[in-house]
Amino acid sequence: MTIKSRGKVKYEKPRLVRGMKDILPHDERYWEWIRHKVFDLAKDYGFELIATPILEEKGLFIRSIGESTDIVEKEMYSFTDQGGSSLVLRPESTASTVRAYNEHGMVNQPQPVKLLNYGSMFRRERPQAGRYREFHQFSFEVLGDDQPVIDAQLIIIAHNFFKELGIEPNLQINSLGNKESRETYKKELADYLKPRRNQLCDDCKKRLLKNPLRVLDCKDSSCIELTLDAPQIIDFLDEEDHAHFTQVLEYLDGMEVPYNLNPRIIRGLDYYSRTTFEIWPGENQGKAQSALGGGGRYDGLSRLIGGRDVPASGFSVGIERVISLLKENDIFVPGKKSPDIFLAQLGDVSRKKALMLFEQLRSKGIKVIESFSKDGIKPQLEIANRLNIKIVLILGQKEIIDGTILFRDMESGNQEVINFEKTIPELERRLSLAANNNGVKIRHTVKKPDEPVKKS
């Protein structure tokens, strides 16, 4: 944006777009840890990574998520591009995964196909704590199988994900049955709500007309109160859907995965059928009802977007919410291991030699760090100290002339002159010695502990 002041054009400082978030280096360990957990789980349970684009055709989500959902009605970032295509920034990835499954003929592979989608989603919601306009999700999807064991195992994966991070998952589960029984239920629910319409919030008054199921999803206390005695969808399931749901629950019982039957878990998206579930933070671990993730079966989605019938099931977890819960509960998250070695240099010639030595060390897999733009030894040693480095290699002018390098043990302050050619074997020897001694002791021999830092 530009502003004019006394005839001159001034540019306002660009700012972060509302609802977006910069992910800063101090949070890297959280992202890394979650990513590792997710990819390890994917490997363990036989899921393969699929990456679908951030841009999709608008029609994909109108047809899959449903026109009367908040996402489609008011939250999609949509635009027409220069070629006249109506595009959106994806608000979720399940529809994209199904589109890709259909488009790439995955139906011809042995079924089920198990896919992991991981990336950022965009919804123009009202920003608040734990709610952003760009957020990250990972989704486990199983396509081409309608068996209840698939739903149960997906829930077990989600359960394990949270348990292994140190979060107690609180599983809320329901079944939406099939389209026909859902329609019957919708009518029954609408009949129950109509005489009570005046007590509903403004949004729910509209929902009552368009999709009364969504009233059950409302967080407004008067709408919750009003629906406490409403008819429950579970009583409208046909025999097959009932049996399907019972089997899912039996598998969970068998695996001792605790759950709470919750008739309000209807999910915000129209494409769900049969099993639906959400994972909330465990008691005392966070705000109940702020779902960390959710999912369910979506047998009709493929047909909605023009494919053949593909029974499928899956779940998504919002990574930002998981990170804030880890922080809120002070859950230990391992950080990156600090490098073993700091490479210090003094003067132009040694900087050149150090630059080359750095590459040689890196190619040998030795974790090394430097601060080549610094001149004096003191600031370089300070950095090494802060990073808890065990060995500092020092290349000064004298070492360049002598063809040597100094090994400084940071614990004792001892320094040893080593023939430059022996740098790598000597380092490897000391590092393996240190590893054998649990990384505590590094052998030092030559100089006395109180000797000052050598100046070159």
Ligand code: AMP
């Ligand atoms: P959904 O795709 O709506 O089922 O959402 C699945 C999970 O994504 C939620 O449980 C949240 O953890 C996360 N999520 C959804 N919307 C947002 C948002 N606007 N900001 C941050 N996380 C979100």
